[in-house]
Amino acid sequence: DKDYGKAVEWYRKSAEQGNSTGQWRLGNCYYAGEGLDKDYGKAAEWYRKSAEQGDSEGQWRLGYCYYYGRGVDKDYSKAAEWYRKSAEQGNSDAQWRFGNRYYAGEGVDKDYGKAAEWFRKSAEQGNSAAQWRLGNCYNAGEGVDNDYCIAAEWYWKSAEQGNSHGQYNLGLCYYFGRGVDKDYGKAAEWGRQSAEQGDSDGQYFLGVCYELGHGVNKNLAKAAEWYRKSAEQGHAKAKEKLEQLENDMNLS
Helix, strand or coil: CCCHHHHHHHHHHHHHCCCHHHHHHHHHHHHHCCCCCCCHHHHHHHHHHHHCCCCHHHHHHHHHHHHHCCCCCCCHHHHHHHHHHHHCCCCHHHHHHHHHHHHHCCCCCCCHHHHHHHHHHHHCCCCHHHHHHHHHHHHHCCCCCCCHHHHHHHHHHHHHCCCHHHHHHHHHHHHHCCCCCCCHHHHHHHHHHHHCCCCHHHHHHHHHHHHHCCCCCCCHHHHHHHHHHHHCCCCHHHHHHHHHHHHHHHHC
């Protein structure tokens, strides 16, 4: 049976003996508040002990703390530096996060080419988040030549692994016929898989499908339901659509 308390006990014994894996795992327990009280400061401390021993898992997690300012002062440069150390060791979780820093120009100079390179390194290791992001690069022609077919391939790889962003974007490919044959049924199906995972873009998209009867039977009540779920997460377009739809339904 799962017992976070016992896990913490064993991780602590390992961590205090200087085991770098035990250190970042204990950090995770503090970060998530599993088996002990949540404490970002202590999480960051244990990640640092692991990171300074060269453990790639500890390194990217410490980078994550610096990026979000959890347990340490927010510092994009330090975040990028720790992500880089981990990424260069081949850690796929670090690679796409380091790619994101190049994409956004956070802690490093903005460089779509380098972003795409790091996304690819991670994506080729099977990381679904990286696959989705690399798909975005091909979709927009950022850092690589624009290629809808290759974009759809990477979205598909991501979607098949259950990544809600990959699923939503693959749904869009089928909806507009970008890189794949237009197919409203497949579009709605991938949109549903994304939406049911709580993805606000997927929820909005599924609402559109129900409102227009694309790939599903037209159903304004279901459209409103999905728009509402999306709007509650702060999706601006979903909020507009919901207001329009409710006005129309009240007038009819």
